[in-house]
Amino acid sequence: MTLSLTVPDILVARAKAGDLEALEGLFRAFETPVYNLARRICRAPEDAEDVVQETFLEVVKSIRDYRGEGHLWGWIRQIAASKALMRLRREKLRATDELIDETAGSPPASIGARIDLERAFAQLTETSRAVVWLHDVEGFTHEEIAEQMGRTVSFSKSQLARAHARLRRLLVAEPEVP
Amino acid sequence: MTMHCTMDDLVAVHDGEGSVWARRHVEECGECRGELDALYQRVAQLKALPALRPPRDRWPMVRDVITAERAHRRRRWTRAGLVLAAAFAGLMVLLPLMHGRAYADELAQAKQQSAQLEGTLQDYDPEGRVMSGREADLTARLEDQIAALDGQLAQLGDRAQQEAQLVDLWRQRVDLMQQLVQVRVTRANYVGL
Numbered sequence: 001m002t003l004s005l006t007v008p009d010i011l012v013a014r015a016k017a018g019d020l021e022a023l024e025g026l027f028r029a030f031e032t033p034v035y036n037l038a039r040r041i042c043r044a045p046e047d048a049e050d051v052v053q054e055t056f057l058e059v060v061k062s063i064r065d066y067r068g069e070g071h072l073w074g075w076i077r078q079i080a081a082s083k084a085l086m087r088l089r090r091e092k093l094r095a096t097d098e099l100i101d102e103t104a105g106s107p108p109a110s111i112g113a114r115i116d117l118e119r120a121f122a123q124l125t126e127t128s129r130a131v132v133w134l135h136d137v138e139g140f141t142h143e144e145i146a147e148q149m150g151r152t153v154s155f156s157k158s159q160l161a162r163a164h165a166r167l168r169r170l171l172v173a174e175p176e177v178p
Numbered sequence: 179m180t181m182h183c184t185m186d187d188l189v190a191v192h193d194g195e196g197s198v199w200a201r202r203h204v205e206e207c208g209e210c211r212g213e214l215d216a217l218y219q220r221v222a223q224l225k226a227l228p229a230l231r232p233p234r235d236r237w238p239m240v241r242d243v244i245t246a247e248r249a250h251r252r253r254r255w256t257r258a259g260l261v262l263a264a265a266f267a268g269l270m271v272l273l274p275l276m277h278g279r280a281y282a283d284e285l286a287q288a289k290q291q292s293a294q295l296e297g298t299l300q301d302y303d304p305e306g307r308v309m310s311g312r313e314a315d316l317t318a319r320l321e322d323q324i325a326a327l328d329g330q331l332a333q334l335g336d337r338a339q340q341e342a343q344l345v346d347l348w349r350q351r352v353d354l355m356q357q358l359v360q361v362r363v364t365r366a367n368y369v370g371l
Contacts, residue, residue, distance in 0.1 A: 020241065027237050035232040049236055056240045117223050136221045158186065165185040167220060168213075 005033060005073040012072060016063050023063075027056050030073065034080045040133040041084040043126060051087055055080040078148075081134055085148050088126050120170035128163035135160055183210045188217050281341035288348035295355035302363045313361055320358045327351045 007029045014022030031052055038051035058079050066075050121129065130149070134140040135156070140148070142156040149156070183191070187200040191214060196204075204210050309317065331347050334340050 020244065023244065024237055024241070027240060031236070032229050032231050036229045039230045045233060048230075049232055049234060052232060053236050053240055053243075056236075057243055060240075060244055117220065118227060121224065121227075132224070137225050137227075157189070161184070161186040161189045164189055164217060164220065168185070168216065171220070 005030070005071070007072060009068075012063075012066070012068070016066075023056075023060055026059065026063075026072075030076050031056075033073065034076065037077065037080050037133065037138060038084045040121075040137075041081075041126065041130040042087060047087055048084075051080060051083045054083045054087075058083065077138055078144075081130075081138070081140065081148055085130060088130065089150075117167070117171065120167050123170060124163050124166060128159055128166070131156055131159040132163045132167075180207070182207060183213065188214050192217050192221070281345055284345045285341065285348060288345060288352050291352045292348060292355055295352065295359050298359050298363060299355070309362070316361050317358065320354055320361065324351060324354050324358070327354065 007026065011022050011025050011029075015026050034055050035048055035052050038048035038055075039045060042048045042051060055076065059076055062079075066072065121132070124132065127149075131145055134145050134148075135142065142153045142160075145151075145156040146153045181203075183200050183203055187196060188204075188210070190196040191200050191204055204214050327347055327350055331344070331351070334344055334347070
């Protein structure tokens with residue numbers, strides 16, 4: 001995923017002043033990475049779209065608090081991750097997570113050896129996907145993930161290890177041990 | 179039996195947090211090194227996944243919410259402004275009334291005190307009593323001042339806008355009357371006249 005996530009300082013300054021055009025500029029610059037992050041965490045595309053909307057409303061509300069320390073994308077990414085995880089919590093998908101984790105022991109035959117990373121990743125539970133994506137791709141630390149999810153650091157670490165073990169099995173099309 | 183790294187060990191090594199044993203084992207064990215390489219590859223591939231793009235433009239919805247919230251905020255401020263303006267206007271009306279009430283009370287009090295002092299003076303029948311030259315001089319000057327004040331009071335009448343001035347004059351009158359009473363009545367008592 002290669003996207004230019006740099007925006008001119010003047011755009012940020014105008015957005016801070018409440019300029020609607022500048023806010024749209026920020027939206028255009030970050031809508032894809034925010035959607036991508038949300039979509040990797042949420043199962044439904046509509047949920048990811050809602051996360052995009054909620055994230056930017058939060059950005060509009062809090063942009064004055066952004067002091068320019070660190071990359072703007074880092075700040076927006078935190079908000080996006082928080083909104084995506086909040087959505088997972090709100091919809092009580094954790095209960096479903098456990099079910100999926102237990103029942104998805106054997107992948108469909110059609111996946112077999114041709115399963116690619118994208119499809120394997122899609123088979124992970126929401127929580128596992130969130131941890132893998134936030135840690136491995138977005139660069140969140142386990143501490144940050146734990147804080148965002150309201151869980152412990154060891155939970156984040158064990159979720160990551162479990163997710164990679166599962167990805168490995170799916171990618172080599174090994175029969176999974178339930 | 180050879181002990182290999184678990185996925186927890188490999189992920190920790192990948193993060194630079196692996197135990198001494200795990201790091202050493204990965205260097206020595208081809209199988210585990212292969213697993214670690216595969217982990218590195220998976221992470222790299224995850225990072226290289228194409229960006230998923232939003233199917234619909236959500237900006238119009240975001241913009242509508244922003245505009246609606248701004249309008250709501252403006253309305254709230256306008257309402258707050260109106261309430262403040264009304265409160266200020268009320269204060270502007272009430273304050274003079276409150277002040278007027280206070281002036282009227284003070285005026286009535288001063289008039290009453292003045293009347294009481296006049297009564298005290300009359301009771302001692304000052305005209306029928308003997309005074310020393312010094313007392314007569316002092317009395318005359320006080321009575322002149324009171325007469326001058328009475329002239330000013332007669333000019334002012336009871337006009338509300340001059341209430342402050344009226345109160346002040348009446349206070350001065352009370353003060354002069356007290357001095358006059360002190361000179362004539364108290365002195366008369368003192369000398370036993």
